[in-house]
Structures are given as C-alpha cells and as structure tokens.
Amino acid sequence: MISVDEALEHVGRCACQLPEARVLIGDSLGLRLAEPIISEIDSPSFDKSMLDGYAVAANDRSPTRKVVEQVLAGEVPHHAVEPGTTINVMTGAPIPDGADAVVKHEDVTFDEDSTIRLPDSGVAAGVGVLLRGAAFHAGQKLLAAGHRLSPVDIALLAEVGKAEVSVSPRPRVAVLATGNELVQSGQSVGAGQICNSNGPMLKALVESTHSVAIDLGIGRDSPEELERLMQQGLEADILVVTGGVSVGVMDLVPKVFEQLGVEQVFHKICMRPGKPLWFGKYEQEGHRTLVFGLPGNPISTLVSFEIFVKPALRALSEGEFLRPRPLQGVLSGPVSHRGKRPTYSPCQIDFGTRSEGKPTVEPLSWSGSADLAAFTRANALAILPAGDYQLNSGQEIDFLSIG
DSSP states (O other), rough: BOOHHHHHHHHHHOOOOHHHHHEEEGGOOTTSSSOOOOOOSSSSSOEEEESSSSETTTTOOOSEEEEEEEEEEOOSSOOOOOTEEEEEEOOOBBOTTTTOOEEEGGGOETTTTTTEEEEOOOOOOTTTTOOOTBBBOOOEEEEEETTTTTTTHHHHHHHTSSSEEEOOOOEEEEEEEEEETOOHHHHHOOOOOOEHHHHHHHHHHHHHTEEEEEEEEEEESSSHHHHHHHHHHHTTEEEEEESSSSSSSSSHHHHHHHHTEEEEEEBSSSOOSSSSSEEEEEEEEEEEEEEEOSSSSSHHHHHIIIIIIHHHHHHHSSSOOOOOOOOOESSSSSSEEEESSSSSEEEEEEEEEEETTEEEEEEEEOSSSOOHHTSOSSEEEEOOSSHHHEEEEEOOEEEEEEE
C-alpha cells in the first residue's frame, strides 16, 4: 500500500489539461474561457431611449411640441427633431438627430392636433438617453481567459455576437458499475441481489463537476463483457470502474485492465475506506485516458471519488491539480479510532457555530462502507489519523468538505 499523499502525487503527474475546444455558447455554462473576449462593437451601438416617451431638444423653449413621428424598438427615425417638434420613441429605439433627452410619456399633457406640452420644470439634457458605448466600447476586454462562464456571461457573449467560444472543455467520464449481484433500480430484486447505487451516484458526482458522464451501465463478472465495456470507456478522458478491484475470486477488473493495455500506476492505498483503489493510464493515438478502479462499497466509491477523481477532473478542465485541502474544526462530541490506516469518517460541519473561531464538527455514527444512509447527513469527512485513541469534545480535528 502507498499513502494518500503518494497516491495523489501519482494522479497529479498523470492528469494534464485537455486541449481547448470551440463550443456553442449555449453549451458553455460553467466552463472556463481559453481566450479573452474582446468586444468588436460599442454597446449600445447607438444613442437609445431608456424609456417610452418623447425625444426632445432640451434647449428648445417652444411651449408645445408637435409629434411628427413614432419610432418603435428595432426601427430608425426618418425625421430629425427641430424646434417645436418631438418624436415619440419607445424603450430601446434610437434617439433622433436633434434630440438630447426623452420625456416620459406620463409627464406630458396632450393638446389638440398631435401636440404635447412638457412639464413646467422643463427637461435636462441627457435624461432618458443611454449614449453609444456607455456600457462598453469596441476593443474593450469584457472577460478574461480563465473566467468561468455564468448565465449573465453567456448573455454578454450573445450581445457581442459570439456564437461560439474557445473553452477548456468538459472532461468526458465513462462510468461502469460491475458485479453479478447488481440490478438496475426499478427492477425486481432477487435473492442475493442489490440495486446498483454506485452507478447513479458516480454519474451525479461527475455531473456536479460540470463534466460529462457516460453511463456504461452494469458489467457482469465476465472477462469478455468487462473488456467490451471498458474498451468503450477508454475512449473517454476518464474511465471510472467500481467494484471488482480487490483480491477476491471474481475481482477481475485489474486483469482486464492489463489485457486492454492500461498501465498500472498503483494499486491499494493506506486509507479507510478505499484501500483497494486502482489507478492507471491508457495512451492511444495521442489521447490519454485516466483509469480509476474504485472499491465496490458505496462509501468507498464516494470517498475515493472525492479525494482522487475530483482533483483529476479539475486538472483536466482547468490545468491545475489541487490536492484536497484539509480544514480545521472543533469536535462537538467524542470520537474514537482503532486501526493502522487513517479513516475518512462522515461528519456534519456547522460553519455558523464556532469555537475559538473554528467551525464545530459533529461526528456521525456509521456502520461501514455500505452505509449510504449515514452519509446523507454528512457534508464533510473527518480525518482520523492511524492509531488507537479517543478524541474528546472540544479537541481540534481536520476535515475535508465534500459535495
């Protein structure tokens, strides 16, 4: 077995950023720009009305103004505003020549013969007008390379006419659950069978990182079937196989990896849960696939994904491999540990309740690596070093946030 730190070092060395790709802006949410966005236009591209009203010259002292035209958004004026005249403009319509202000529709009174009378207080130049380039101008950098795109950013890209953008693409992650005992949820469960929970969980974990999950379904404990499904998975950027990686009679996954030409980097880590974790890489025609064989127990799968797969996904999409960073809290109750491996135990962090400036850590009882119910309350993993000991309420403890 190797340590968690050694395993992370190996994964980090193998995880390289994916080449940039061009995608439609509608598919770019959550991705990071591979290049800055420089505007080629002014916004707005013309002086425009900010309200429904009447375009006027502020220095015109005429007591009334004759309405000579109406201009809707998307139209252009055919007349200029001259002394004694005005043009009815809608929100977003261009400001006519000769006008420098817009009076709100409800602030004028109407006389006969399509004339209006302005408020006695008059109108100041610039009121109701958004000048060309007021928001941004041609040549201005709007978004920097590396910026993660939000819904508002996508609207901005559309405004400047960008149909596609260069981004760090979403990693494609193939997910395969293995085992003769597995059935899909919704199907009848026979004697000795269980529902496949790892597959849906891994798919959700992958998608929570803005990556693309490719569900390969369930692979039975047959070398031929596993080889066929894994071969498909090796076309992705990461292949995650859960189950069949330990040393049992039917733990066929490592042997199938070898037959497919996947290079083993390490197998087994000094940690609990997650000891049997297998990691390797597959190279073909300039494309590298990272391959993770995760233990079959659901909590082992979850913990292994959080500690090892998630940082690899970040490195593929953003070019930076960041090891999980432990935070420090204060125990709200006692916790004991026995064993020669460090344990990652479920806990609930209350960031609102603090002791000596640190959040409180509530240990959660759990009955082992298959206890998914206990983890529904967990938002972190308490890190319990190897050894036999008990920690008391009020003592400091390291933890990793999850989710």
